Structure formats: structure tokens, C-alpha cells
Amino acid sequence: MGQYIGAAIKRLEDPALITGRAKYTDDLQLPNMAYAAILRSPYAHARIKRIDTSKAAAMEGVIAVFTGEDIAQSGVPGVVPVGWLLPDLKTPPHPLLARDKVRHVGDGVAVVVAEDRYTAYDALEAIEVEYEPLPAVVNPADAVKEGQPLVHEDAPNNIAFDWSIGDKEATDEAFAKASHVVSLDLVNNRLIPNAMEPRATLADYNPVTGELTLWMTSQNPHIHRLLMSLASLGLPEHKIRVIAPAVGGGFGSKIHHYPDEAITAWCAMQVGRPVKWQATRMETYLTDAHGRDHVTHAEMALDENGRILGLRVQTYANLGAYLSTFAPAVPTYLYGTLLSGEYDIPAIYCRVIGVFTHTTPVDAYRGAGRPEATFVVERLMDLAARKLGLDPTEIRRRNFVPPDKFPFQTQVALQYDSGNYEAALQKALEIIDYKNLRQEQERLRQEGRYIGIGFSTYIEACGLAPSAVVGSLGAQAGQWESALVRIHPTGKVTVYSGSSAHGQGHVTTFAQIVADKLGVSLEDIEIIQSDTDQVQYGWGTYGSRSAAVGGSALAVALDRIVEKGRKIAAHLLEAAEEDVVFEDGKYYVKGAPDQAKTLQEVALQAYLAHNLPKGLEPALEAVAFYDPPNFTFPFGTHVAVVEVIPETGEIKILRYVAVDDVGNVINPLIVDGQVHGGIAQGIGQALFESAVYDENGNLVTGSMLDYAVPKAHFLPSFEVDRTVTPCPHNPLGVKGAGETGSIASPAAIVNAIVDALAPFGVEHIDMPVTPEKIWRAIHGNGRS
């Protein structure tokens, strides 16, 4: 291709962001705007006996106070729905505000609309709610037992679904004939997303036209519009406009459709004024969908040579108090299907029980299901290596799907597109100088210093997703993407993309694609996203899909532009279409480049339409709706080198090496940034982060005083590199780079720590691996 794709171009969006000129939702001001604040339950489980809003409503500056009863009486549908169905899934309603019962701390109970935020928060304190506290259950493995408090009466044993994948019989047989079996009980810790910008909405309703405009922190404005229309507000879809202005990160948390944004919109319709709601950080801790939270038992069967024969996994997945938008998909089709890892595993069986608890709902968070799967598989690989006395790299090699076996059909539904797992591993080993590092480890052990080396040779499924496939699995959504390319009469370009960046830098990467394909310069390209009135349609940004699906849509649309332009150019050049080539922004007859028509000239002629080929429509624009034929499968090897101080359990990360294969790379700077951020988040999961509830359902780690996100000085300088195995089934050959880091790194870090602690006989430590856990693990096994 040309000069742009593959170039490390600085992000075009950054000057506005770093000079404070970008406008986030809370920066927006409308005349006559009022402010909403939401009263949240202090109880995890309680019956609401009485709500008295009269004192709050009488306060000066309070415009209105509403409860769930008011919303119900207004006649709107008034719920937030679940967007992914599984067989026999229990789908208890999730009202915008709780009416009879609250089901988690933070469940909305009432909303105040006031002239300013100070008054709104004062008024919240004046609302009287009489609760009858009820017993709560927070752990998914406990919640399914008899006699536990029920989150929803119509979900016996709190079970939302009981799902399985793979072949149980074949797997049992594999275990029966195995020479070795390793097993592992683990908890995959619950995480809080922590986007830099908490969620926010500004709603403006025009009662005359019936139009509602919502500016909100969204990763997918069209999905939000659809759900607002169908399930929450009942307004016709064409009367709702959703705009995501600058959005400060999402990591999945801004995919989902929450009550709060719908409440804000409903309030604007009631009071006839624009209403803004901005979550506080602590509010996001209680209401943003959390991630992970699995209780898992896993076993791997191997033959005497360390070849995997079978894998058996049972997981209790905590779903929280209500089903969030894509919650059922995350611990099932984004988890069970990934359990083959990079390996040729002949028999796999996985059962997942989705469980309601009195906790904040759980949904997709960066990696979504795939980090959990990677952790299970990669921990088992290390346990197996230890049991068989093999080097962890050797056991992986023996089981890798070899490069000549692609496309590779796993036993859990997916068909891997392309890969060369050994090459990525090899490169990582060279970077860390593996042989010498192992010798160094041995030498230091003699001195009483404990270094560990941990691997994660991971796979992920990205580029979500072939629509028909996900439809057959229960998605109530398509997963294609759209792009419209408009060439203006002067040859400038505007792209309307259904992707919706919230930090990823699409304005840059998409412009690079356009610049190369059309031979125009970056300044001449505008990328429009995140506005349902401007963009034809789109499913948004998550699941590492924007380059692979949104970028592919763009590539197809650009090809259509080039083809239409060729018709016009051929006409102007009085040549046959098939003799006209397009190169560097110019059309010319093969062999006669000096008689060229530039794209700009062609565009002008397309608009003037004075002299077009017979039957050709004027103007120069094209739209593409691209539905991918398969997922994409990025992969790679991450290696962590850690040192553990036995006396305190302190952990130092000495080196972190990542060799990722994300297919072709459009902008290496942006890919590196994505990898860095993902590794940081994955290390956060491995060492620091954990949403902890007490037995009454209180979030003990309810603020940044207790919930630790990694700080810069906790992390080493990452060493990132790549191999390139293009995706064979999309026009750009890209696989997606948004989640590799958070998927791969937890297993690498924990494997490294367990390796460091091998002399103490430690086999596993649950995440987050805190110094105290290490200290206890060492002491629990004698020696210190």
C-alpha cells in the first residue's frame, strides 16, 4: 500500500485533547439547563416500604423529585433490557428506578432535578426512604445453594442460565485414559472499569417536535438509541438523536445501556428543560458494570509426553443483580469458546452457571471473557509443565496448533483464521534471552533471591463479529459495521463511520486508510463518528472490532469510490474503463501517466454532472455495510519477569515483554499505546485490583482509597514487539489490537510469581496477588 498505512503518525485528535479544547459531555451547556442527581440504595437487598419526597421537593431550587412509581405511571416502557439471550435464560425486569425492592448497593431509588448540583445533592439527603433490610448473597458459588436469599423470585437458586459447550463424553473419556491430570480452583477477581471520565448524559427534549437529543458517554450511540427507543422511553427511533462527544475511555463500561441515562432523558421530558447528569467517581464504582468475577474449577488431562488430551472447566459466573446489556455473552460465548487457547486440544467441555447476586451487574470489561479463559488455560499449562517436569515453553510448543493447520477448527466452535504461535514465542524468548535468564534465576536462588519467569501464550477472538453467527448464539444485535465516504466537489473527503472511538484514535487510523487508498493528504480528510443523525448506522467500538470491521467497511467503501471515479475518469480520458489505473490520487490510461485526471478533477466533474458517462448518477460518494465472515484471532507471547521478596511478599516486575501478532498494523504508535494500556490493566488485575463485597453486600473497595488501579511507578517500561500474520479474510489483513494486553498479562504475571515461589512449593495464588497473599503462601508452606 502507500505511505500512510503502517506509519507511526501522531494522533490527529490529541492537540484538542491535551490543550483542553475537546468537549466532554459535562463541558456542554445548554440554556435553561437543570441538573439531575440520583438517590442510591445503601442496602444490597431491601424492601422499599415508603418513599417520602415531599421535603426534598419543597426545597428552594428543586424542580422535581421522581420515583420509580412516577416513571411507571408515565406509561413509558421504563426498563433496561438484556441484548443477548441464551436458552432458558431468566430475564427478570430491570426497571429504571427500583420500586418494590432494591437489589444492590447503588440501585437507583429516586431522582432529583434541581437548578444546580449543590441543591440536587442537598435534596437527595432530604428524601426519606424506609427500607426493610433483607439478607444478601454476594458470592456466585454460594448463591446457587439451597436456602440462600433470592435476588429475583423467578430465578430459583439465583441461576440465570446453565450453559455448556463442547463434548462432555469425549472429554470424560480423555480424562479416563490420561497419564497426568492437573487441576486448579481459582477465583477470577471482580474488576471495576475506571474509565477516566465517569458516565454522563445531557438530555434535551423538544415537546413541539417530539425530538430528544442525548449527548452521552457512549461507545455505541446507535445501540443506545435503539434501546432507549424500544425499552426505556418508547419514543420513536427517528425522533432520538444520540451523540457521543469526546469520551474519556470506556473499556466496555460505556457499551451497556444503564438506567441512569434513560432516567435523565425521561426527566428532561417531564420538566421540559435540558437536564444533565454526571456520575461521581463513587457512583461509577456502584453502577458501572463490573468485569470478571468467576469461581472456577478446571482440569487438564495429558498424555505421558505432555500432549493435552482434554480440558474440563466448570465456572460460576457472577452476573450481579440484573442482566446488563451483553452480560450473558461474556462468560459463555466469549469465554468457553476460547478455552482451546493456542493449542490443539482434542476434547473440551465447559459448563458455566450464570448467577444473580446482590451486587453491581457484571458485563464486558476490556477483554471480556477472553482474559478469564486465557487465565484458566495458561495457569493449567504451567501446572502441567511443573507436574511433567517440562519447561513451560516446551509444553506449550508440544501443543501449539502448527502454522500449516490453519484455518483451525477448535472443539469449542471457533475456527482460527491464521497464526504462527511458535514464531511469536521464539521472538519473545530471544528478547528476554531465555536461556541465560533461567541460569540467572538459578544463581540468584542460591543467594536467597527469588526471580520468576511467567509466560502467557494467548489467543483471542476479536473483530466482533459475523452477524449471522452471533445471531445464532443469541445476540439481539448485528455486528457488521458501516462506512460512508463522501468526496466533496473540491476533492476533500468526509467519512462517516459507525465505529465510535472513545480514546482509540480512529480519526488517525481511519484517515491513514483513506489517505493511502485515495492518495489524498491527511489534512483533507474528516472522520465523523458517534452521532446517530450524521452516521448512517453503526454498532460501535468494543471487542477490538473497529479496525477489523469498521476499517474493513471503510476500505470497501473507498474501493467503491475508486471504481466510480474510474468510470468518470475513463469517460473524460476517452478510454476504456479497464485501461484506466488509479495511483497516488490520479487516474490515467495505462502507460500514459502524464495525461492524468486527479481525484479532485474527477470529483468536481461528478458534482457538476455536465459530462458524465451515460446512466451514471452524479456525485461521488459510497457507502459500505461490512459483515465479517469470521472473527479475527490475534495472538502472541507475553513474558513477565518478577522478583518476590519473601520476608514481606513485595513484588517487583523486572521486565515485561510482549510479542503480539495483531495482523497488519495501520499505526504502530497507536497499537503500541493500546498494548501498553492493556498490559497496565492486566497487571492491575493480577496485582492490585479487586472489587470486594462484605457479606452484607457493601462494596468495601468503594473508592480509589481502597481500590487500587496501577500507578505509573508500579510498572516497568514495557518491551513490545510484534510478528505479523495477516488476517486472511478482511480487506486490510488486520486483526484488532485493543485487548491483547489485558487478555495476556494476568496469566503471565501470576505464572511468573508462582514460578518465583516454586522453591516454597506454592502452586497457585488467586488474583490480585498482594504481598500479604504471597507472604501467607510462603508461610503456609513452611520455610520463610
Next chain:
Amino acid sequence: MYPPRFDYYRAASVQEAVQLLQAHPEAKVLAGGHSLLPMMKLRLAAPPVLVDIGRIEELRGIQDLGDRLRIGALTTHWELERSDILARKCPLIPEAAAQIGDRQVRHRGTIGGNLVHADPGSDLPAVILALDGTLHLAGPNGTRQVAARDFFLDLMTTAVQPGEILTAVEVPVLGERTGTAYLKFEHPASGYAVCGAAAIVTLNADGTVAQARLCFNGITSTPFNAQNVTDALVGHTPDDATIEGVVDQHLHVGDPMGDVFASGAYRVELAKVFAKRALKQARDRAQA
């Protein structure tokens, strides 16, 4: 993050501040605001009146009084960290101050606020206790002095009475052959001390310990003075084995605090490790 309504007064002098506090018994003193304002924004504190002492010049600055140093209550952590006088005469304070929060916090937070707020995870309380500092208070009945050992009464509770303000902290200048160290195991979320150990070691000419102090932040509700340990060190040559033996034998922490990150039992273990590390470092510096 919106506090309830409050009235605000800015005092121009200590005298005016004391008068304002008398006139508004429910008032709270506002210094750097880096502990008080977050609590108000979270609505965990709701004082109806704030008396801002932040611009009273006489409360600022560090003075060398010969045998002691006087540090104004409004001196920021950043000023402590950067002070030449402290660097030369009391490096323990800058060493600890530099470990507080981040740069922004250190530019706003004050030594007075840090000590009066008396958060168990704060870094300065054990340091001032180890230095055997004296706290100067001004109130409606004039001024008084409280020794650091009598100042920290309970979790976030000090000897400062309603209507009083802390005006300064005085610490004695340490003698020759003295080394100090402050080591901190920081909470990964808050950055506060899970265990912070302040050690002072003064050696005799023959290299034996003349005097020592060892105080902790973070492990108990008030800063903890491990007097047993330092008493046992006096007179001994502080080689590694001696320090380790004395700490293992004499460090007894009653009633340690715990949270989801670090239990009481673990904090006691940390205290041992950090005691050894801090005493060794202080010794090395005393020998240098």
C-alpha cells in the same frame, strides 16, 4: 462531589482565627484542604463554617533556633521536602515529606493539617513522635505546648481542643553521629502508609548505640513508639544481627489495624521488617 452549604471566613492573623473559632463553635479550620475538603465533598464531614488560616503569614516557614527548629503549621510538604535547613539539620522530615501523596498534594497539604488530621496512615505523625517534637497551640486562653507523645489521642483525634489552632511544630536538633531514616510500605490505592517506620540512631564514639528512636505509622490507630526495641539497642554495637535480634525479641505491636489489603497480622510482620530496614539505614547514615 458537592459539599453541603457552609460559610467561609478568611483569618488574617492567628488572633483573628482564634476569635472566629470562638464565634463559631462548630467551625473547622481550613489549611491546605487536602484532607478536609475531600471529606466534605463525600459528605462525610459537614462543618457549617470554615475558618481559612491558609494565608496567615506568621504560620509559614522554617526557622533555625539553634538547639531546635521551628516549623510553621502552614508549611507545605513540598517546602519541607525542599528546605535547606531541614536537609542539613533534620533530614528525617524531608525524607518522609517526599513520600506523601503526589506533587500536587505536597504543594497544598501542610504539616499542621497532616498532624491535626491524624490519619493513621499519614507519614508525618510518627516522624514528629520519633523526633520528640513539641506542638504549639493557640486558643482563647492563650498559647500552650503539647509534647508529641501526648498529642495523638486516638484515630484522627488529637489534643487540639475546640477553638484552638496548631501554630507550629518544634523539633530538637539532633546530635552528632546521628542517622535517621523513614521507610514506607505504601497502600497501592491510597498511597498512605500501610506501615511507615521512622528510625533515629545516635552512636557513641565507640560505635555503640547512645540513643535510638523507632516509631511507626499505619499499623495502629495512633503512631506507635517501639520504645522496647530502642531501649534494648542502647549500649550495643548495632550490627545487622543485633538489630534483627532485638527487633524480633522486643517489637510487640498491640491491636494492629487491618483492611482488605493488609490484615493486622501482616502489618505486624511488616513492622518487623521495616523496623530492621529503617534501623539499619539510620545506623549506616550515623556511621557515615
